[in-house]
Amino acid sequence: MTIISAPAGSGKTSLLRTWAGRADQPYRLAMMQVQRGQQDAQQFWLTLLGAVRRACATTSHPESPAPTPEFNGPAMVGRVLSELASHGGRVMLVIDDLHELNSPEAVAQLAQLLTSLPDGVHAVLATRHDLQLRLHQLRLAGELAEIRAADLRFTERETRELLGASGITLSEAGAALLHQRTEGWAAGLRLAAIALANHPDPERFVAEFSGSNRTVAEYLLAEMLERQPDDVRDLLLRTSLLDRVNGELADLLTGRTGSERILLELEDANAFVVSLDPERTWFRYHHLFADLLRLELRRTLPEEVPALHSHAAGWFARQGQFVDAIRHTQAAGDWPGAARLLADHSFGMTLDGQAQTIQALLQAFPQGVNHPELALVRAGNDLVRGRLDEAAAHLTVAETYVETAPPDRQHRLQVAIASMKLSLARRRGHLAAVLEQAEFLASPVTGESDEDIALDSDLRAVALMNLGIVEAFSLGLPAAERHLQEGASLARRIGRPYLEVACLAQLAFASKIRPFAVTRRRCQEAIAAADRHGWGAEPIVAPALVTLAANLIWTGEFDEGERELRRTARALQTDAGPGIRMLTHIASGMLQAGHGLHREALEEFSAAEQLGSRLEGSHALANQVTGWMLAAQARAGLPAEARAALAALDGERAGAGEISNARAVICLADGDPAGALGAVQDVLDGTAPVIGYVTVVEAQVLAGLAHYKLGDQHAANQAAERALGLAESDRLVLPFAMTGSGELLEALPRHETAHAALLADILDLVHGTSLAPQEPSALPQTEELSPSELKVLRYLPTNLSRPEIASELSVSVNTVNTHVRNIYAKLQARDRSSAVQRARELRLLSAGLTR
């Protein structure tokens, strides 16, 4: 690592820029300059990550990192490190003006990053004063290079070279005097060179300069300014209060035209004006220069300063750059105006990941001023930080104000308040409150200005997301799907990737009623979208992860399911609500039950039930959780306790299909198969309400087991066959695994089933081999099998002989032989079992279904 630590004007930035501009760079450069007074850790990191991405990019337009409302510092550090590591080449991280980083959080995270840099990555930091970056280790290990003020000072010879290069003729004595007076300070020499250029009497200038005790910067700046034409001087003074300036803005503040030309000329003259973009439209003054100019402005034109700030604020607001607009409005002393601007835009700013900036802007308001619109901003701030009660209190204040607000602001405020109350209600799990607030979504997006529409769209997208989340958890999955899909596409349209990913992840979860393949695809889409932005391990994607885990477990892919569960657990490490943790326990319980580990399953389902009871209002999975918990209890050797708990359920719940199944399990555990049959009757005849058809599959299996225990083999086979039939399209394996249906299925004669392949898979699982993943393997693509070939393929896993297969399909043995030959060739298999293996990997066994 290299640190350049030297006071203002020593030439640090010039050094960095010159060095970076060299053509023979073996390193990729990720370069950034910390913004003045940067208090927002996320904004700093987004800039850094963007610079790293551009440096390491393999494509020409790498995606800019997307902001998140809540900021996860350690995750961000991890993301930067992994992008650096995956590039694998030599990268130089260059951060200028590091002393401007006013966020202790960001500094600590940066220290973390710097101590974990991968090999081949070098960091160069430039700062005005030494920083707390824990550099001692590096210093001791000899891995730290330091460039300090003394190193940056010009020698006398270098001074003469500079003068020569600037076309200034000065005697050797004069140059020595100049060098002595400035002590080789770069800024001083630069200013002197500008003042000396075209000066009628350079020697006299240097003599006078030497003779004066005025601080170098002030003296030379005054000299330089004096030499400028009036319009240039005026421009420099009036625009000094901006962090950056362009021609249009400068024209506005000076009341003249032609500012752009002046700025370009100033940059060409090397006069401390630097362009910020290749097109040279935006400029910045060297901080030291700008600070002195600003002081001079306040000293000589104090009455103009508020107006200048106001004009600048208006311009920035029209450009949609609201942070600058608010800052200038505050600087102009217009607190009510600043409050209104902040209230209007804090929502969008939060979505832009500027929550900390908002906090800094809030703190800039003087103590006495408590504009009521700020209550809305404070509510949003508290909401982001999870301080729900404080947020509610502020919202109440905001609501009281709305009634007395000017009519043109009422609509906007009402929409903002409704949206925030919806977020609040969602986080608390208050469904009724959510629905109440969501009414405003029914009205179309109106708006007089683009600003109105943008704000409305932001609020709407967030509202749709929140509404969808709550609906998915409690009542209407169709409504949830609709709202989340609308939310995702709106978010995509308005360029809010975070909201889009959130909606997609929740949509995956809300897809429970869809065919499993659809759910799985949605999960994978959501996870892929999250991964693209580096949010693959964030809580936002947890609903999709846990749904995918459950999905895999349903189809018997236990190992993959377990892997996704572990991923979910990692993503939920930061504080997660009861809802998502409940889902994780349910999925774990399913996995344990599928493995036949009923005690462990009981633990998981009990935990799920506990968390479920903490959710306000009932939730859609309540009966499933309770049913499985009771079943696990019974199978774990505690049927009496299960029966007691069952009896304690209230009437409405006791009538649910999932509970009926649990009752059946208890009966079977008690050795009462007739009772079990009676218990599942209402599920089988469709009179009991069920969450989904999986409950019916389970009921059929239980009925089959009951018949089997009663010795009625025919009825048992019929029930098993029905269960297989229902499970076929989604390839459901779990209900069979959970209910320990091994005996039942083994007793089913092969030729009495149309689902031999599924049966074979289930038996494999029940006997302990985990099913192969259904993902396409890395093996080369095979030629597609024809429909007839697929039909034959499905019989290969069974132990039916070729003549038996032929009679099943009502074709000749020769036909079967031909098909089998083609199958082997196309699947590049030598024999039946490798053909089956390959077919499983390619997910072909379910492909040949006729509906």
Next chain:
Amino acid sequence: MPDHGLMDPAPALYVIRIRGHLGATALFAFPMMAAQRRGADTVLTGLLDQAALYGVLAEAESLGLDLLEVRQLGSQAGSSGSGPQCPA
């Protein structure tokens, strides 16, 4: 009264010596201080609490000034200090 070594939040008189003479422009950055020229240096004097003191130092850094000395002059006459009063 024993000194507990706590940061005293009450303002105190500070003297800050800077190299070079500060002109009207630079002095505008230190409205709370009185300035005097002493030789080739400028001495700024003012009543500052700790926050204000650090603000002055930061301003000096921004302007690229050379800090030579920062000194607190005695304790404020008649101040009650910030710590609990010891029994007389």
